Amino acid sequence: MTTANRPYLAHLLAEEAARRTTDPATAAGIRASYPDPTTVTPAASTPPPAPAVPAPSRPTVQLTPGTALALIGGGTAVVLVVGAVLVSLLLAVAVTGVSIAVVAVVLRLLVNDLHKGR
Structure with missing residues (x-):
């Protein structure tokens, strides 16, 4: 499901598989393989936003x-x-x-x- 760009669905299926597994180590491995995509992981550093380039203005008519x-x-x-x-x-x-x-x-x-x- 993650290759189909549906990480939340993959997470839900992994949770169900972990719930049905009797071995706690296997369940923990399944949960670790498909983390919750709604949680935010802090990024190393975000680049500063690019400066906004003003749109070229049309010349005004001077009468x-x-x-x-x-x-x-x-x-x-x-x-x-x-x-x-x-x-x-x-x-x-x-x-x-x-x-x-x-x-x-x-x-x-x-x-x-x-x-x-x-």
Whole structure:
């Protein structure tokens, strides 16, 4: 059981075997071969713990007045460009709608003239 990494189970089995043995010397030998794994034996010397290595910290972003102005200027430029693109798309849709309406009126007039000309 000790090779199976179960020292407490090996100790319990050894205790049972020692209890069933009639010879006290054999029982003492069995108990000595499988000591209680819950007892603590003092170690010769324990090495001191390794010093903790601090984790490398990520650099912090420092916002200076110059970078703040650059960020504000860049954000404003992006908003203006996106706004201009959206307005031009809206204008293109409006012009397309007006031209389709003019074509519809012209076609209606042509169809009405064809029916009157019979």
